Amino acid sequence: MAPLSDHAKGLAITALGILLISPDTLLIRLAAMDVWTLAVWRGVFQAIGITLILTVLYRRRTPEIFRAIGWTGVVLAALFAVNTITFLGAIQNTKVANALVMLATAPLFAAILSRLLLKEHVPRRIWLAIAVAVAGICLIVWEGLGQGTLLGDGLAIFASLVLGAKFTIIRHRRAINMVPAMAISGLFFAAGALAFSSPLAVQSTQMLWVAIMGLAVIAPAITLTTLGPRYIPAAEVGLLTLGETVLGPLWVWLVIHETPTPLALLGGGIVVAALLTNALLAIREQRRLVRNERKAR
Numbered sequence: 001m002a003p004l005s006d007h008a009k010g011l012a013i014t015a016l017g018i019l020l021i022s023p024d025t026l027l028i029r030l031a032a033m034d035v036w037t038l039a040v041w042r043g044v045f046q047a048i049g050i051t052l053i054l055t056v057l058y059r060r061r062t063p064e065i066f067r068a069i070g071w072t073g074v075v076l077a078a079l080f081a082v083n084t085i086t087f088l089g090a091i092q093n094t095k096v097a098n099a100l101v102m103l104a105t106a107p108l109f110a111a112i113l114s115r116l117l118l119k120e121h122v123p124r125r126i127w128l129a130i131a132v133a134v135a136g137i138c139l140i141v142w143e144g145l146g147q148g149t150l151l152g153d154g155l156a157i158f159a160s161l162v163l164g165a166k167f168t169i170i171r172h173r174r175a176i177n178m179v180p181a182m183a184i185s186g187l188f189f190a191a192g193a194l195a196f197s198s199p200l201a202v203q204s205t206q207m208l209w210v211a212i213m214g215l216a217v218i219a220p221a222i223t224l225t226t227l228g229p230r231y232i233p234a235a236e237v238g239l240l241t242l243g244e245t246v247l248g249p250l251w252v253w254l255v256i257h258e259t260p261t262p263l264a265l266l267g268g269g270i271v272v273a274a275l276l277t278n279a280l281l282a283i284r285e286q287r288r289l290v291r292n293e294r295k296a297r
Contacts, residue, residue, distance in 0.1 A: 005286050010231025011279055014240045017224030022247030024217055026255055031209040035088050036196035038210065043084075043190030045214020046222065050183035052215075053223055066180040072173050073181035079166050080181070081188035087159040088193070094152025100245060102156030104137040107238030109164025114234045118172055123285075126235050129278035132270060133242045139267030140245060140260075167234035174230040182222045186214075239278060246271045 031038060055062050069076070090099040107130045114120040170178050202210075228237040246268040249260055260268070 006231045007282060007286050010228050010236070011240075011282065013224050013231065014228035014237050015243070015279075017221045017228065018240055018243045019247070020224065021217060021221035022244055023251045024213065024221075024244070025248035026251040027209050027213040027217060029252060029256060031206050031213065033202065033206050033210065034197070035091060036193045037198050037202060039084065039088055039193035040190045040197045040199045041202070041207070041210045042214050042218065043081075043186040043188070043193070045211055046186030046218045047183045047190070049215040049219025050179060050186070050223055053219060054180060054183070065177060066183075068176055069178055069181050070176075072169065073176070073178055074184065076166060076169050076178055077181040077185035077188055079162050079169070080185040081192060083159050083162040083166065084185075084189040085192045086155045086162065090152045090156035090159060092152070093149050093155060098141075098153055099156040099159075100141050101134070101138055102153060103160045103163070104134045104242055104245065105157065106160045106163040106167075106241065107235050108134070109161050110167045110238040111164075111233075111235035113164055113168040114171060117168060118234075120171070120233060122233060122235050123282075125278055125281045126233065126239060129239055129274045130235070132274040133239060136267040136270030136274065137242065137245055139270065140249075140264045142263050142267070164234070164238060167229050167237050170226060171229040171234040171237075177227075179223050179226050182226050236278070236282070240275060242271055243275055 028038065033041075051062075054065055058065050087099065087103065090102070107126075111122045111126060111130065115122055225237065225241065228240070249264065249268075253260055
C-alpha cells in the first residue's frame with residue numbers, strides 16, 4: 001500500500017478530531033452546568049488530558065516538547081483561550097443560532113489570513129465549499145436566527161476571527177508541534193472564567209460528565225485538530241471543523257431524543273455534501289499531482 005500523502009494525512013487527522021469532538025454538545029447537556037463553571041472544569045481537564053497524551057507519546061521528552069513551542073505557543077494558547085471565552089460570552093448575550101452562524105465564518109477568516117499573511121494559495125474548491133457549508137449552517141439554525149444583541153453578535157464574530165488566526169499561526173509554525181499550547185490554553189481560559197463561576201458547587205454526576213468531556217473527548221480531539229494545519233491549509237482545517245455543527249445535534253437526537261427540524265436535516269445534508277465534495281476533489285488533485293510527478297521523471 002502506498003504511503004499517505006501529507007494532504008491525505010491532514011484530512012484524516014482533522015476529520016478524526018472532528019468525529020471525536022462531536023459528542024461535546026451532548027455531554028454539555030448531560031453535565032447541566034452553567035457555562036462559566038463548565039469552562040473552568042473543561043479547561044482544567046483539557047490541560048490534564050492533553051498533558052497525559054503528550055506524556056504517553058514523548059515520555060521523558062515531554063518538558064522539552066512544551067519548551068519548544070516558545071513565545072509563539074504562548075500567544076497561540078492565549079488566542080485559543082480568548083476564542084473560548086468570547087464564544088461563551090456570545091452565548092450569554094445573543095441567540096445560540098446567531099453565535100453558531102458567526103462561528104461558521106472561521107474558515108473564511110482562516111482563508112483570508114492565510115492568503116494575506118502566509119501568501120498561501122487557497123484553492124477555489126475551498127472558497128466554494130466554505131460558502132456552501134455556511135449556507136447549510138444557516139438552514140440548520142434558521143428558526144433561531146435573529147433577536148440577538150450587537151454585543152453578543154460582535155463577540156461571536158470576534159471568536160470566529162480568533163479561531164481562524166489560531167489555525168493560521170499553527171500552519172505558519174507547522175515545523176513545531178503546537179499541541180502543548182492547547183494544554184496551556186485550557187489553564188488560561190479556566191483562569192479567565194473563574195471569576196464568573198462556582199467551581200465548588202458541582203455535583204459528582206456533573207463532574208463525571210465534565211471529566212469524560214475533557215479527558216476522552218476534548219483532549220484527543222484538540223490534539224488532532226491542532227496537528228491538522230501542519231499538513232493541510234488552515235482554511236481547510238477550519239472548513240472541516242464545521243462538521244461538528246452537523247454531528248453534534250445528531251448525538252443529542254440519538255441519546256436524549258431532541259428531534260431536529262426538517263430544515264436542520266436539510267442544512268446538515270448540505271454541509272456534509274460540501275465537506276465530502278471538497279475532500280474528494282482534494283484527493284483527486286493529489287492523485288493528479290502524483291501522476292504528473294511520475295511522468296516528469
